[in-house]
Amino acid sequence: MVDIATRVYNHKWKIDPIVRSLIDTDFYKLLMCQTVFGKGPGPRVTFSLINRSSSLRLAELIDEGELREQLDHIRSLSLSRGESTWLRGNTFYGKRQMFRPDFMEWFENLSLPPYHLEKRDGQYELTFEGSWPEVMLWEIPALSVLMELRGRAVLxxxxxxxxxxxxxxxMTKLWEKIERLRTLPDVKIADFGTRRRHSFLWQDWCVQAMQEGLGDSFVGTSNCLIAMRREVEAIGTNAHELPMVYSALAETDAELAAAPFKVLQDWQQEHEGNLLVILPDTYGTREFLDRAPDWLAGWTGIRIDSGDPVENGEAAIAWWQAKGEDPRRKLMIFSDGLDVDEIRDLHDRFAGRVRVSFGWGTLLTNDFRGLVKEDALAPFSLVCKAVSADGRPTVKLSDNPSKAMGPAAEVARYKRVFGVGEQQAQPVRV
Amino acid sequence: MVDIATRVYNHKWKIDPIVRSLIDTDFYKLLMCQTVFGKGPGPRVTFSLINRSSSLRLAELIDEGELREQLDHIRSLSLSRGESTWLRGNTFYGKRQMFRPDFMEWFENLSLPPYHLEKRDGQYELTFEGSWPEVMLWEIPALSVLMELRGRAVLxxxxxxxxxxxxxxxMTKLWEKIERLRTLPDVKIADFGTRRRHSFLWQDWCVQAMQEGLGDSFVGTSNCLIAMRREVEAIGTNAHELPMVYSALAETDAELAAAPFKVLQDWQQEHEGNLLVILPDTYGTREFLDRAPDWLAGWTGIRIDSGDPVENGEAAIAWWQAKGEDPRRKLMIFSDGLDVDEIRDLHDRFAGRVRVSFGWGTLLTNDFRGLVKEDALAPFSLVCKAVSADGRPTVKLSDNPSKAMGPAAEVARYKRVFGVGEQQAQPVRV
Structure with missing residues (x-):
């Protein structure tokens, strides 16, 4: 067992890398990376850090030198032999050789591209520009570094x-959550907390606590390094960046309207089973389902990542039923700002009607709320998103306008193209 | 920092000594031992384990083989060079060479005498018979072993x-206590928790937490090994065994009546300052003070170890005042079953009127109440007492008849000789 307190204590006077491996990242990044890589040169994409909790002035809290040191360290990483062996040899989602030899060879020779860092108005402007499969791999480590440096600044x-x-x-706080969760019959929960974790060691502890406390109800972690070390399933499917980049590259409104489905057509050429999970909310869940082609109803499941989870869950069930599908065979993954109460309520409502599963993120790996003065370790809402592709801005609408992004004119155009009307804003907790 | 959970986990399959040093004992044992040793051959004394929490059937919980292994290990211990150097060279209570060369030489060559162990009615009968200075050193390690083996049986x-x-x-529970205690202005607290500690490592952690959390309000520990390692004061004066053995050896009622004062006469030939602390309750605090000779009022302080602490504290103040002493210069040490509320109330009442100090024992080093099923780690009341001297039974009355011990006829005789009337029984918490 790692003595986390001692290690944190030691960090105070010695630089210790926050991200220690190229696979200290979310599994779905690697899946998406392979898909994007497989399509050839592709667009130039820019990822950018966005602090939605703008009252937290990160640039005043985190030393720029330390931040550069951590980011430079990440650029020095390459895949280790053991990591490569694991990616090539492990079974993911029941499938051997999930990662193709051509992708693995490319990944084995990869170093992450340069970053651009500036301070502006108390915030860091951190951007990554380059070929899509390279820059996309910055998202998770960049977020982890910012989150952990903020924590260290307080500690x-x-x-x-x-x-x-x-x-x-x-620890007590998390264990009490786990004790509550294990009273839910047959609940299925995965760790989705890499990007906003308190720290690497803490996430690793959380995963081990879930392993012991939840047993079979703990279905895995999105973090590849931890999945490898702790011998649990690596979990994840796909993210908003796919439809966002595809949509940004659309030449016409008709192409734009088709883009989110084009993404999934490409996806199903590579994947099957539990990897066929729709993420419908990029441009509105209801509008997506209303316009979805019939073949999509044959997919295994859906992930609910914004909006009212009950409404969206019910909408998905109604959609499957309308398409003649049996919802009880379908997977429904909730992943938006979950904590124990939300998991319990959603489990109570949907268990038995669909195969429910939960991607528990920030409030699993970073719930230090109320533990220090002025709540200085409370999690905050930091994201790192694809903001443009070949010079064209990306747009995200989501089911929650608080999570929307993109230039106003483009947002208006997307709303028109996707038929999205009034949306109800909800606070973004984490 | 020690990772206690890991160490406890390892203990499960590997014998690991509970008592790891002859000075893993209370400081006052060594002071008393030197006093007793200095008086020559002296009586043969028997110490015996007494489990006041008789509903806890220790012999069913603790394996006899494991218990013997631990006790045998203690018999194999002798003073290490570093321990000897510390005892010889350290300043205790402001005094250099507290321990005389003749005593140190004897101690350096000491191994503890044999023990006698039997099972009876679900309890262990554990006795130690021999020369007083030798057998008295069994008390604390014997208690620590039983307490920790009971904990391990649960863990x-x-x-x-x-x-x-x-x-x-x-840890959280203790830290919250410390956070409450440090709001008390100028409170003085020592660790008196060796004998009923949850474990050695845990006591060591508690001491370190007190050091950091209480600063100057933490005045030291009764545990010599921890005092040495953590470089804090070793704390303690004298105990009931002195008047109990002196009294048992008295030939007449008059000698018996004088015995508790004879003890203190002997004590003050060796000690001064803050070591001149009266422990008045062996045969009733009020009766002791009523009959105490004038010279005793010149002593530095008093320790309140049974009965109603407010009543006894007020009685001591009244006694000092009657003797023309200024209570504000006197030390008053409370040491009976304290926890934060008791410390706060006593501090509120007596601070400023006397120099108050607290010996915090079991509920510092073994408060695992409410933390496991069926409260199986709650502390219990185990003692190890001198039960006879040269074949004569010892008697203790205390201010709480629940803590009294000795044959009924002898108890009656002592009550008569010391003029002790009705006493009010109080539950013995720990």
Whole structure:
């Protein structure tokens, strides 16, 4: 067992890398990366950090030198032999050789491209520009670095025992959540908390606690490095960046309207089974389902990542039923700002009607709310998104306008093309 | 920092000594031992284990083989060079060479005498018979072994993360106590928790937490090994065994009546300052003070170890005042079953009127109440007492008849000789 408090204590005076491996990232990034890589040269894409919690002035809290050191360290990483062996040899989602030899060879020789960092108005402007499969791999490590450096900035003022007690409290807090979750019959929960984790060691502890506390109800982690080390399933399918980039590259409104489905057509050429999971909310879940081609109803499941989860879950069930599909055979993955109460309520409502599963993120791996003065370790809403492709801005509408992004004119155009009307804003918790 | 959960986990399949040093004992034992040693051959004394929590059937919980292994290990211990150097060279209570060369030489060559162990009616009968200075050193390690083996018997059924979370909860619980205690202005607290500690490692953690959390309000520990390693004061004065053995050896009622004062006469030939602390309750605090000679009022302080602490504290103040002493210069040490509420109330009442100090024992080093199923780690009341001297039974009355001990006829005689009337029984918490 790792003595987290001691390690954190040691971090105070010695640089210790936050991201220690190229596979210390979400599994779905690698799946998407292979898909994008397989389509040839492709567009130039820009990823950009966006701090939705703008009142948290990150550039005043985190030292620029430390941030550069961590980012430079990530650029120095390459796939280790053991990591490569695992990616090539492990079974993912029941499939051997999930990663093709041509992709693996490329990945084995990869170093992440340069970053651009500036300070502006108390925030860091951090962008990554380059070929899509390369820059997309920056998203998760960049977020992890910012999250953990923010944590370290707060922790460095604490004493040795204050730290130990802080982690004791955080452990107790998580364990109490796990004790509540294991009362839910046959619940299925995965760790989706890499990007906004408190720290690598803490995420690793959380995964082990889930393993012991939840048993078979813990279905895996999105973090490849932890999945490898702890011998659990690597979990994940696909993300908004696919439809966002495809849509940005559309030449006409008709192409734009078709783009989200084109993404999934490409996806199903590579994948099957539990990897055939629709992420419908990029430009509105209802509008997506209304316009979805019949073949999509044959996919295994759906992921609900914004909006009202009950409404969207019911909409998906109604859609499957209308298409003559049996919802009880379908997978429904909830992944938006979950904590124990939300998991319990959604489980109570949907278990038995569909195959429910939960991707538990920030409030699994970073729930330090209420544990230090002024709540200085409370999680905040940081994202790193594809903001343009071949010079064209991307747009995301989501089911929650608080999560929307893109230039106003483009947002208006997308709303028109996708038939999205009034949306109800919800606070973005994490 | 020690990862306690891991260590406890390892203990499950590997014998690991509970008592790892002859000075893993209370400081006052060594002071008393030197006093007793200095008086020549002296009586043969028997110490015996007494489980006041008789509903806890220790012999069914603790394996006899394991218990013997631990006790045998203690018999194999002798003073290490570093320990000897510390005892000889350290300053205790402001005094250099507290331990005389003749005593140190004897101690350096000491191994503890044999023990006698039998099972009877679900309990262990554990006795130590021999020369007083030798057998008296069994008390604390014997108690520590029983307490920790009982804990291990409960812990061995727990998983790795259950253990880690158990300690996380215990740490959180103690830290919250410390946070409350440090709001008390100028409070002085020492660790008196060796004998009924949850484990050695846990006591060591508690001491470190007190060091960091309480700063100057933490005045030291009764545990010599921890005092040495953590470089804090070793704390303690004298105990009931002195008047109990002196009294048992008295030939007449008059000698018996004088015995408790004879003890203190002998004591003050060796000690001064803050070591001149009266422990008045062996045969009733009020009766002791009523009959105490004038010179005793010149002593530095008093320790309140049974009965109603407010009543006894007020009685001591009234006694000092009647003797023309200024209570504000006197030390008043409370040490009976304290926890935060008791410390706060006593501090509120007596601070400023006397120099208050607290010896915090079982509920510092073994408060695992409410942390496991059926409260199986709750502390219990185990003692190890001098039960006879040269074949004569010892008697203790205390201010709480629940803590009294000795044959009924002798108890009646002592009550008569010391003028002790009705006493009010109070539950013995720990």
């Amino acid at each position: 460095k003022h604490m004493g040795r025992f204050e730290l130990e007690v802080l982690y004791a409290r955080a | 061995k059924h727990m998983g790795r993360f259950e253990l880690e979370v158990l300690y996380a909860r215990a």
